[in-house]
Amino acid sequence: MALTLTPGVPMAPGGEAPPERVKRKGKTAYFLLIPGMAWLVFFFVIPLGSLFLTSLERPLGSGPSAGYTSALRWQNYTEAISKYDTEFLRSFWYAGLATIVCLIISFPLAYFIAFRAGRWRNLLLVLIVAPFFCSFLIRTYAWKTILADDGFITTFANSLNLLPDDRILATPLAVVFGLVYNFLPFMVLPLYASLERIDPRLIEAAADLYARPWIGLQRVTIPLAMPGIVAGTLLTFIPATGDFINSQLLGSPRTRMIGNVIQTQFARDALPTAAALSFSLMAVILVVVFTYIRRAGTEELL
Amino acid sequence: MAIATEKATDARLPLHYRFTRYLRSHFIPAIGILGLIYLFVPIAVVFAFSFNDRLPNGRGSVSWVGFSTDAWTNICVDPNICRAVGTSLQIGVLSTIAGTVLGTMIAFALVRHRFRGRQSTNLTIFLPMATPEVVLGSSLLALFLSTRIPLGIVTVLIAHVMFTISFVVVTVKARLAGLDPRLEQAAMDLYADEKQTFRYITLPLVAPGIAAAALLAFSLSFDDFIITYFNKGPSITTFPVYVWASAARGVPPQVNVIGSLMFFGALALVLLAQLAGKVKRR
Structure with a gap:
C-alpha cells in the first residue's frame, strides 16, 4: 500500500495540501455503492444477525445431536462465559502482550525505513511484506521446528537457565511469540505510512529548541504518528484475539484461546454455545476498539 | 574537512555523551536489522527444509533427515x-x-x-x-x-x-x-x-x-x-x-517447496514491477 507512494505523483509533499475536492451529488454514488454494499449486507451483516439468533437457541434434548430450536435463551451467554472465562481472559492477555511486543519491535523498524533507509526504502518495504506470501501455516510450522525441544534456541536458553518450564514449545511464550511474528507486518506498515508523512523538519525544529531526543520523540514524533499507532495496534490486536492457529500449533491445552473453543464447539455442533462465544468476543472487541479510538482521538480508520 | 573537525570535537566530549550519541545513531538501524532477521528466520527454515529427505516410511519429518532435491523435482508426487x-x-x-x-x-x-x-x-x-x-x-x-x-x-x-x-x-x-x-x-x-x-x-x-x-x-x-x-x-x-x-x-x-516458490515468486514480481516503474520514468 505504502509502496504506491511513488515520486512523480503529486502528493504535495510537506507543502500546501491540495484543495479540498468538491463532492458530487447524484445517483452515480448509489450505482457505485450498491453491488459491494449488498454483498457486505448479505454475507456479513445478515450472517451476524443470524448468528445472534443462533446464540439464543434452546436445545431440544440433551446433547448437541438432538438439535436446537429458536428461543430467547439468554442463559447461553452467562453459561458460555462462566464456563470459558479463563480462555477469554487468556485471549485478551496474550493478544495484548503480543500487540505491545509488536509495537516495541515495529516502531524502530518503521522509523528506520521511513527516515534512515534512503534509497533502500522500497526494497525494505518489499522485504517486510514478502514473508507473507509464504503461507502463514507453513511459517508457523517452521517456528515449531525452530523452537523444538532439541533445537538450538531451546538448548541455548536452557544452558543459561532462562526457561521456567525447560522448553519453549507448548508454553504461553511460544504462543505469544507466534502471534507477534504472524501479525508484525500489520503493525509495521501502518506505522511506516504515518511516520513517512511526518515532515522531518518538525523533528529538527524540536531539537533546535533544545528538546532532548527523547522529549522530541515523545512530544513530536509519537503524537504525529498516532494514526499509524492506532491502526497498527488494532490490526494486530483484533486478529490476535480470535486466532487459534498459533495456540493449536505452538501451544498446549493449557494455552487454549477463545478461538480454539469456538472452533471446537462448532465442530461438535454445539452451535448456540459457539455463537454466544463468538458474539461475546466481538462485543468485547468492539467496546475495546471504540474506547481506544475515542481515547487516542483519531477516527482515521473509520 | 567538515568531518575531520567534527571528529576532533567529538573526541573532546565526555565519554557518556559520546556513548549516548553512538547508541542513538546505531540503535535504530540495529533494531531494524534484527526485526528483518526475525521476519526471515522461518523463511530460511522453510527453504532449507524443502531440501529435506523423507523418512524411510515415506512420511515428511519436522526434523532434518538428509539432503535431497527430490521434493523440487517431484512437486506433484501427491x-x-x-x-x-x-x-x-x-x-x-x-x-x-x-x-x-x-x-x-x-x-x-x-x-x-x-x-x-x-x-x-x-x-x-x-x-x-x-x-x-x-x-x-x-x-x-x-x-x-x-x-x-x-x-x-x-x-x-x-x-x-x-x-x-x-x-x-x-x-x-x-x-x-x-x-x-x-x-x-x-x-x-x-x-x-x-x-x-x-x-x-x-x-x-x-x-x-x-x-x-x-x-x-x-x-x-x-x-x-x-x-x-x-x-x-x-x-x-x-x-x-x-x-x-x-x-x-x-x-x-513439497509443502516447503511450494512455500518457497510462492515467496520467491512474489518477491520477483514486486521487484520486476519496481524496475519496470523505474525504466518507464526515465
Whole structure:
C-alpha cells in the first residue's frame, strides 16, 4: 500500500495540501455503492444477525445431536462465559502482550525505513511484506521446528537457565511469540505510512529548541504518528484475539484461546454455545476498539 | 574537512555523551536489522527444509533427515497437493477480481460523491476488519447451514470476496484521497469530457492503488485458512487446508517447496514491477 507512494505523483509533499475536492451529488454514488454494499449486507451483516439468533437457541434434548430450536435463551451467554472465562481472559492477555511486543519491535523498524533507509526504502518495504506470501501455516510450522525441544534456541536458553518450564514449545511464550511474528507486518506498515508523512523538519525544529531526543520523540514524533499507532495496534490486536492457529500449533491445552473453543464447539455442533462465544468476543472487541479510538482521538480508520 | 573537525570535537566530549550519541545513531538501524532477521528466520527454515529427505516410511519429518532435491523435482508426487494449489489459485484470482471491482467502486463513491447513509456505509466497511476471523467464518457457516446452501467452492468464494472488499476499499480510498483534484480540473479545462478525464487522468493515477489492493486481496485470499475451513465443506481442499490436514501425517517437503516458490515468486514480481516503474520514468 505504502509502496504506491511513488515520486512523480503529486502528493504535495510537506507543502500546501491540495484543495479540498468538491463532492458530487447524484445517483452515480448509489450505482457505485450498491453491488459491494449488498454483498457486505448479505454475507456479513445478515450472517451476524443470524448468528445472534443462533446464540439464543434452546436445545431440544440433551446433547448437541438432538438439535436446537429458536428461543430467547439468554442463559447461553452467562453459561458460555462462566464456563470459558479463563480462555477469554487468556485471549485478551496474550493478544495484548503480543500487540505491545509488536509495537516495541515495529516502531524502530518503521522509523528506520521511513527516515534512515534512503534509497533502500522500497526494497525494505518489499522485504517486510514478502514473508507473507509464504503461507502463514507453513511459517508457523517452521517456528515449531525452530523452537523444538532439541533445537538450538531451546538448548541455548536452557544452558543459561532462562526457561521456567525447560522448553519453549507448548508454553504461553511460544504462543505469544507466534502471534507477534504472524501479525508484525500489520503493525509495521501502518506505522511506516504515518511516520513517512511526518515532515522531518518538525523533528529538527524540536531539537533546535533544545528538546532532548527523547522529549522530541515523545512530544513530536509519537503524537504525529498516532494514526499509524492506532491502526497498527488494532490490526494486530483484533486478529490476535480470535486466532487459534498459533495456540493449536505452538501451544498446549493449557494455552487454549477463545478461538480454539469456538472452533471446537462448532465442530461438535454445539452451535448456540459457539455463537454466544463468538458474539461475546466481538462485543468485547468492539467496546475495546471504540474506547481506544475515542481515547487516542483519531477516527482515521473509520 | 567538515568531518575531520567534527571528529576532533567529538573526541573532546565526555565519554557518556559520546556513548549516548553512538547508541542513538546505531540503535535504530540495529533494531531494524534484527526485526528483518526475525521476519526471515522461518523463511530460511522453510527453504532449507524443502531440501529435506523423507523418512524411510515415506512420511515428511519436522526434523532434518538428509539432503535431497527430490521434493523440487517431484512437486506433484501427491496429486492432492497440486490440486489444492490449483484450487487456491482459482479461488484467489476469482475473489480478487470480484473484491477489487466491488471495493474500488465503493472507494470512488466514498471519496467522490455525496450521499445519504455515509456513516453507516463507513461502519459496514470497517466492521468486517474489526471482526475476528472465527466470528466471520462461523457466522457465514451458520447462515449457509440455516438456508441450506450446500458448502463448496461457491461458499468459499462468497466468503473470500466478503472479507477482501473492506481491505480494497481502505487501500484504494487512501490513494484516491491523496490525488490532487486540480489535475482533473486541468484536463476538463483542456476540453476533455468526463469519460476522457477518467480514462486518461484519474485511472492511471489511481492504478497503483488498485494494483496494491488487488495484490493484498490475492494474498489474503490465498493464505486464508480460518474462514475457508469453516465454509469449505468436505469437497474442497485449498492449499492452507491441505497443509493443516497433512500435519497429522507429517508435512511433506513439497509443502516447503511450494512455500518457497510462492515467496520467491512474489518477491520477483514486486521487484520486476519496481524496475519496470523505474525504466518507464526515465
